[in-house]
Amino acid sequence: MIIGTVKEIKNLEFRVGLTPGSVKEYVSHGHEVYVEKGAGINSGFPDQEYVDAGATILKTADEVWKKVEMLIKVKEPLEPEFKFLREGLILYTYLHLAANEDLTYALLKAKTQSIAYETIEEDGTLPCLKPMSEVAGRLSAIQGAKFLEKPFGGSGILISGVPGVERAKATIVGAGVVGENALKMLVGMGADVTILDINLRKLTYLDDIYSNTIQTLYSSKENLELAIKRADLVIGAVLLPGAKAPKLIKRAYYKDMKPGSVIVDVAIDQGGSTEVSKPTYHDNPIYEVDGIIHYTVANMPGAVPMTSTKALTNATLPYGLMIADLGLDMALNRSRALKLGINVYNGEITCPGVAEAFNLPYLKL
Ligand SMILES: NC(=O)C1=CN([C@@H]2O[C@H](COP(=O)(O)OP(=O)(O)OC[C@H]3O[C@@H](n4cnc5c(N)ncnc54)[C@H](O)[C@@H]3O)[C@@H](O)[C@H]2O)C=CC1
Ligand SMILES: CC(=O)C(=O)O
Ligand SMILES: [Mg+2]
Secondary structure: OEEEEOOOOOOOOOOOOOOHHHHHHHHHOOOEEEEEOOOOHHHOOOHHHHHHHOOEEEOOHHHHHHHOOEEEOOOOOOHHHHHHOOOOOEEEEOOOHHHOHHHHHHHHHHOOEEEEHHHOOEOOEOOOOHHHHHHHHHHHHHHHHHHOOHHHOOOOOOOOOEOOEOOOEEEEEOOOHHHHHHHHHHHHHOOEEEEEEOOHHHHHHHHHHHHHHOEEEEOOHHHHHHHHHOOOEEEEOOOOOOOOOOOOEOHHHHHHOOOOOEEEEHHHHHOOOEOOOOOEEOOEOEEEEOOEEEEOEOOHHHHOHHHHHHHHHHHHHHHHHHHHHHOHHHHHHHOHHHHHHEEEEOOEEOOHHHHHHHOOOEOOO
16 A cells, blocks of 8 residues: 655644654555655654655645655644545544534535544454553643643642642542543652542552552542642543543532632543633633633643654554554455444445534444
8 A cells, every 4th residue: 555644734743653663563564655855854753764665755735645655644633734635535533523523524525434533442442542641641731730830820739748748639530541640640750649439440450559549539520620629730631432532520610619720631532521611722822711720722732742742653553563464445345443443434424423423413333
């Protein structure tokens, strides 16, 4: 198969869809690989390394999009890229369609075969979301602690406290991959952490590991409200795969929170878990509503591409190879995981959460 990758055009997105190492794998399976000039440089991969791995460098994104049968990206196509979407093209990337009506319609209209990393599901886990959730979860603790500082508008509490002075209270909503990784960092930083989920198995697991150093709570309305109101730092980390994020963090709670408390809404890529969440970028990541600082960067891992690109491509390579080796239809027949990953097939929506978000028909593959 002819495959390729382009430079990400999202503001301050520094990851890339293929590393020289992954190029080598595709080439060794007999595939042809094209890479846009400079695509990997921000992740630490100069063009020459791609050439050494067997890729051909093309000067423009335009040439790559037109040349390939499968385009491997990181972020969803943005409006200037819509013109490249075409019938039969396989697009393999993060899509987050339930939060993006324009892109959904563009993919449907173009009949682009669209596989979303975030809905590929294997044994109840999301293997191509997991590495970026690990990064974002860890970063959420670091960013949250930073924006609690007074110069950023935060309340001015040090996450760990110091001997004789209380530490910050952190509440994590959702104990999945993001939640667990935020927890690991926040415990390490010395915060007083509460973590909520509706999955009691996950809470039991965390209780076994962390014992009395953390508080686990079932995510009922009552527990959520109490834990959010008393928190200096809230991390939004809930996911209903493929669907819009539930708005669990109510604006009505803000008046009872300390001014300058921080909400890091990691679930922003699925629409966000507060009623006032809107996506921000790394160069202006926060805004304030009712005295509460909101951090809502939708591509958090893009800030640490030296880590994120390798972690992402480790996870996407096996499924990408399956598609390239077998062709899309055979790969979908062989792999239930990939079948759950396909969101748009022959101009129809094949992910129930996306169909529901826009009240559009759903095709079960
Ligand atoms: N902003 C960014 O840059 C990034 C955002 N993300 C996003 O972070 C979100 C979380 O991802 P993961 O942790 O990988 O998902 P996950 O599926 O591992 O975890 C989600 C958790 O939410 C729990 N949950 C569901 N309903 C709940 C409720 N009512 N109350 C409490 N918990 C509830 C689930 O039981 C599950 O444990 C996703 O939207 C993902 O796309 C991930 C990576 C980067
Ligand atoms: C998961 C996602 O949206 C990201 O890594 O940017
Ligand atoms: Mg995102």
